[in-house]
Amino acid sequence: MDSTPFHHDVEQQSSTATSSMAQKPSNSQHHAGRKKVLIVGAGAAGMSTAHHLSQHPDKYDITLIDAVDYCGGQAFSCPLDKDRHGASWFNQGVQGGSYIFHHTLTMFARQGYHADPVNLQVSFGKDKTFWTNVFPTDLLARHQREIKRLHFALKVMRWFEIFFALIPMKLFFKLWFFSEEFTNTVALPMVALFLGTGNEAPNVPSIMLERLCTSPTYGMWYPYDPTSIATNHPPMVVFPNFSEFYETWRKDLISRGVTVRLSTELAAILHRSRSSGVVVSLKQRTPAPDHHNPIGDDRDAPTFEEHYDELVLCCLADTAKRLLSSTSSWRERKVLGSAKFSDDITITHTDSAYMKKYYQNFYSESLAVRTLGGQDQSSRCDFAATNFRPMYYIKMYDQDRSKLEMCFDASNYQPQFPDKVPFEDHVFQTIFLNKDRDGHLWSDGEIDESKIIRKDWWHQLCHSYTHYLFVVPWMMFLQGQRRVRYAASWTLVNAHEVAIMAGIAAAVDLGAEYPEDLEHDKFAFLSFWLYYLLAYGKWYRRRYTAAAAKSKRAGEESDRAKQGKSWASGLYGSVYSGPGVTREERTTWREEMKVGRSTGNLAQGNTQGRSQP
Numbered sequence: 001m002d003s004t005p006f007h008h009d010v011e012q013q014s015s016t017a018t019s020s021m022a023q024k025p026s027n028s029q030h031h032a033g034r035k036k037v038l039i040v041g042a043g044a045a046g047m048s049t050a051h052h053l054s055q056h057p058d059k060y061d062i063t064l065i066d067a068v069d070y071c072g073g074q075a076f077s078c079p080l081d082k083d084r085h086g087a088s089w090f091n092q093g094v095q096g097g098s099y100i101f102h103h104t105l106t107m108f109a110r111q112g113y114h115a116d117p118v119n120l121q122v123s124f125g126k127d128k129t130f131w132t133n134v135f136p137t138d139l140l141a142r143h144q145r146e147i148k149r150l151h152f153a154l155k156v157m158r159w160f161e162i163f164f165a166l167i168p169m170k171l172f173f174k175l176w177f178f179s180e181e182f183t184n185t186v187a188l189p190m191v192a193l194f195l196g197t198g199n200e201a202p203n204v205p206s207i208m209l210e211r212l213c214t215s216p217t218y219g220m221w222y223p224y225d226p227t228s229i230a231t232n233h234p235p236m237v238v239f240p241n242f243s244e245f246y247e248t249w250r251k252d253l254i255s256r257g258v259t260v261r262l263s264t265e266l267a268a269i270l271h272r273s274r275s276s277g278v279v280v281s282l283k284q285r286t287p288a289p290d291h292h293n294p295i296g297d298d299r300d301a302p303t304f305e306e307h308y309d310e311l312v313l314c315c316l317a318d319t320a321k322r323l324l325s326s327t328s329s330w331r332e333r334k335v336l337g338s339a340k341f342s343d344d345i346t347i348t349h350t351d352s353a354y355m356k357k358y359y360q361n362f363y364s365e366s367l368a369v370r371t372l373g374g375q376d377q378s379s380r381c382d383f384a385a386t387n388f389r390p391m392y393y394i395k396m397y398d399q400d401r402s403k404l405e406m407c408f409d410a411s412n413y414q415p416q417f418p419d420k421v422p423f424e425d426h427v428f429q430t431i432f433l434n435k436d437r438d439g440h441l442w443s444d445g446e447i448d449e450s451k452i453i454r455k456d457w458w459h460q461l462c463h464s465y466t467h468y469l470f471v472v473p474w475m476m477f478l479q480g481q482r483r484v485r486y487a488a489s490w491t492l493v494n495a496h497e498v499a500i501m502a503g504i505a506a507a508v509d510l511g512a513e514y515p516e517d518l519e520h521d522k523f524a525f526l527s528f529w530l531y532y533l534l535a536y537g538k539w540y541r542r543r544y545t546a547a548a549a550k551s552k553r554a555g556e557e558s559d560r561a562k563q564g565k566s567w568a569s570g571l572y573g574s575v576y577s578g579p580g581v582t583r584e585e586r587t588t589w590r591e592e593m594k595v596g597r598s599t600g601n602l603a604q605g606n607t608q609g610r611s612q613p
């Protein structure tokens with residue numbers, strides 16, 4: 001879809017990249033007249049920066065490095081026993097997003113991939129504290145008055161958004177006299193689920209809940225139901241095989257002249273100045289068997305120096321602060337140091353007994369209520385009796401109900417799995433949050449070791465209100481200072497879409513263009529424009545749309561303009577309807593079946609729903 005400025009032989013370039021891993025590249029590779037740009041981190045943000053700079057091969061000589069031996073960063077896939085689980089891979093951690101992810105979805109399309117649609121079903125709590133968006137339960141019946149009060153409070157919040165913008169959720173719920181049970185079991189999980197706020201939900205700005213419930217464009221719980229809170233099944237998109245997508249993208253970057261050097265870590269920034277650029281110290285890393293090299297290992301590996309004109313740090317804020325080391329200013333240390341991270345672990349397993357002990361996996365007539373607030377709810381209960389298949393779970397710890405454990409049922413959620421798999425063979429991803437603070441609450445030791453597929457540690461952004469006070473608004477004063485820019489999802493919200501936009505913004509700030517087709521997609525452009533204004537304090541001026549209006553009048557609208565326009569549908573154009581997302585659920589499964597990577601249904605007798613016993 002993008003114009004390909006020049007094509008090299010992909011494999012030849014790959015081997016060049018691999019051999020360059022072993023040698024100290026010389027600075028004589030600098031091409032006269034082109035800016036030498038080093039991008040650190042080949043996650044979504046770094047790949048996006050490289051991609052958008054590579055549209056201008058005459059202007060930039062681009063090097064992309066990553067400490068690990070694959071591209072994708074936090075987004076990767078792992079192998080599975082196909083015969084047991086029905087699919088030969090699963091995406092770890094990063095599952096999917098919403099139809100407002102225009103940049104992510106177009107990027108899938110540009111590399112020949114697609115996401116699949118799904119309507120989200122959730123399961124929060126267990127037994128007496130259980131509720132879901134699929135059918136009404138006893139818990140919601142008990143809290144009818146508070147559900148109505150929250151409806152009113154959200155309206156007030158919408159009128160006075162600026163005032164509530166930074167008030168943490170825990171304070172908001174106290175100010176409105178909500179009970180602890182309602183706050184912890186109903187309200188906090190609604191926010192914890194999205195944006196990966198997890199155990200920081202009590203500290204996130206209350207405006208996030210307001211937006212989730214009242215925004216017709218990105219409010220996953222919109223419209224708020226004054227009786228059942230959430231009755232909609234939010235339309236989501238589930239991502240394709242991330243490892244394959246990023247590997248294809250890596251090859252595409254190489255074909256566009258980008259030098260991709262994996263297993264190469266930025267050890268330190270030695271010198272940086274506006275006049276002479278940046279001198280960095282790099283080192284070669286030894287790939288780890290599971291591909292995930294801890295940053296800082298290979299301590300004795302020799303380092304070597306390189307010189308670049310510009311540096312884009314696409315790694316986490318605390319890593320960026322460490323890398324700037326002696327070259328950092330007081331302001332950089334203060335802003336980057338204010339971003340908080342926690343160490344979380346995802347345990348991928350098949351321990352259905354653990355799931356049955358702590359989560360509500362199936363429809364339960366005894367917990368369902370058929371009348372709520374005087375309204376007949378039978379049709380929702382009847383639907384749930386055969387179709388309840390939770391994808392996202394939240395458990396509140398008994399010792400402290402404001403602290404959570406999260407879980408995905410990958411077999412229900414990810415589109416490469418067959419429609420029906422016995423519950424005992426489902427693949428679950430249970431996430432234990434914030435080891436340092438909340439590790440004493442974790443029940444990870446109860447998961448049967450023999451049923452664990454793998455364990456993955458994450459260093460995750462805490463979306464505390466302090467992030468929006470001390471980090472986000474100040475990033476514009478750091479960007480471009482002495483040749484260093486920052487692109488990563490932590491610059492706003494921990495989501496794949498933000499990482500992709502952050503990469504485009506860094507490229508644009510270095511002088512690249514925002515793609516013509518996306519400029520015509522009015523929602524994509526508005527999102528990018530706002531991000532760029534917030535993160536760089538700069539107004540991005542349209543390059544194509546004004547000219548296109550004239551051409552259109554002359555009957556010469558470009559194909560890219562036509563395509564981009566057609567991608568934006570729904571309110572404010574927020575619903576992406578272009579290539580990169582299919583219309584039918586589990587299209588991936590059908591495609592994988594054809595190539596023998598997924599099986600047919602594994603539970604022929606279990607005809608209704610995916611999870612029912």
Ligand SMILES: Cc1cc2nc3c(=O)[nH]c(=O)nc-3n(C[C@H](O)[C@H](O)[C@H](O)COP(=O)(O)OP(=O)(O)OC[C@H]3O[C@@H](n4cnc5c(N)ncnc54)[C@H](O)[C@@H]3O)c2cc1C
Nearest residue numbers: 041043044045067073074093094095096266488489495496
């Ligand atoms: C468990 C989990 C679930 C998630 N679920 C979702 C979801 O469902 N939907 C969604 O939209 N988002 C989700 N996210 C968030 C999303 O994955 C991230 O926001 C996004 O992938 C971050 O991309 P990034 O490029 O900013 O950073 P990263 O992916 O972290 O990339 C940074 C890269 O920098 C490299 N690096 C770091 N230091 C150095 C160095 N010194 N030298 C060289 N390289 C270095 C790292 O190896 C890494 O590859 C989830 C995240 C997690 C952890």
